[in-house]
Amino acid sequence: MDIATAFGLLFGLTCVVWAITSSPGSLVFINVPAMAITVGGMLAATFIHFSLKQVTSIASVLKKTFFNRLPAEQDLIQKMVNFSAICRRDGALSLEKHLPDAGDSFLVKAMRLVIDGQTPEVIEDQLGIEIQYLQERHSDGKKLLEFMGASAPAWGMIGTLIGLIQMLGALDDPSKIGSGMATALITTFYGAFLANLVFLPLAGKLGTRSKKEALLRQMMIEGAMGISRGESPTAIRERLQSFISVKHREEVRPNV
Numbered sequence: 735m736d737i738a739t740a741f742g743l744l745f746g747l748t749c750v751v752w753a754i755t756s757s758p759g760s761l762v763f764i765n766v767p768a769m770a771i772t773v774g775g776m777l778a779a780t781f782i783h784f785s786l787k788q789v790t791s792i793a794s795v796l797k798k799t800f801f802n803r804l805p806a807e808q809d810l811i812q813k814m815v816n817f818s819a820i821c822r823r824d825g826a827l828s829l830e831k832h833l834p835d836a837g838d839s840f841l842v843k844a845m846r847l848v849i850d851g852q853t854p855e856v857i858e859d860q861l862g863i864e865i866q867y868l869q870e871r872h873s874d875g876k877k878l879l880e881f882m883g884a885s886a887p888a889w890g891m892i893g894t895l896i897g898l899i900q901m902l903g904a905l906d907d908p909s910k911i912g913s914g915m916a917t918a919l920i921t922t923f924y925g926a927f928l929a930n931l932v933f934l935p936l937a938g939k940l941g942t943r944s945k946k947e948a949l950l951r952q953m954m955i956e957g958a959m960g961i962s963r964g965e966s967p968t969a970i971r972e973r974l975q976s977f978i979s980v981k982h983r984e985e986v987r988p989n990v
Contacts, residue, residue, distance in 0.1 A: 736800055739939055746931045765920045768893050772924040775889035780882055788878060795875035799939045804946055805838065807953070811974045812986050813837075814957030817845060818967040819988035826851065826961075840864065840951050844958035854959035861955045865948055872944035876937050883933030890925020894918045953977050 754760045781789055813836065820828055826849050836842045840861070847857045897918025901911060953974050960970040967988050975983045 736803070736939075739799055739936070742935065743931065750927065750931070762916050763920060763923070765917060768897075768917065768921040769924055771893035771896065772886060772890045772921050772928070775892060776882055776885045776925075776928070779885045779889070780878070783881055784878060788874060791875070792878060795878065795940065796936065798872075798875070798943060799936050802943065804943065804950060807950070807974075807978045807982070808984055808986065810841075810950055810953055811957075811971060812989065813841070814954070814961075814974060815967045815971050815986050815988055817848075817957070818961050818965065818970045821848070821961050822964070822966070838954075841954050844954050848958050848962050852962065854962045857958050857962060858955055861951070861958070865951050865955075868951070869944060869948055872940060872947075876940050876944070879933050879937035879940065883929040883937060886928040886933065887922070887925040890922040893921025893925075897921065949977060 754763050817829060817832065820832060829845050829849050833842050833845055836845060843864075844857065844861055847860065852860075895918075898915075901915060901918055905911070956973055956977075957970055960973055965973075971986050975986075
């Protein structure tokens, strides 16, 4: 589980709840009609804008931001160096029994292409297509969250306008203006809260994770191509470490 995402959501929610409950009149923030306008309108607009399949995929999109754990770059480099050493020592076919140690389906596929004797060009072409469609799928999920983040405040404003119109229609009773204004503004609060604590941050996190996953897969491709060409573990290590900053590079040696 991604601790930073969970911590950010819980910490933000705690701060908002504390600020609300520490002041008098906190019950005014609980307004079911206002919530129905904001959340219901946002969901309706989302269903109109996206296909049913895209909207129902929101669960898998959120799962990627919370639970998909990506390996560290140095751990991946160590695996590729180990695979290179095994291949040079025992031949490509010997990699078959080490595939359970790969820990990633994409890396397993890359190593199977090496075992099958595919050329570096074929490896790059086949696996490059997967990276392309991975980024497209993640882009669709990011667009979905960004749309919800933009739609929630808009529907909050619509709810505010509805409340103001109703309030202005009852100006003959000045005692109700204060409570009516509070009810009108609560929808704007709901929309801003959902957009800035939930949807937009999650969209940003998904975009960041997508870039890192694409980088890791590109490293796997480069490593597989190097093994296919018969490069030494040292050459593969140097090639893959060029993907990361100098301060994060470590001495990696074959450990097989």
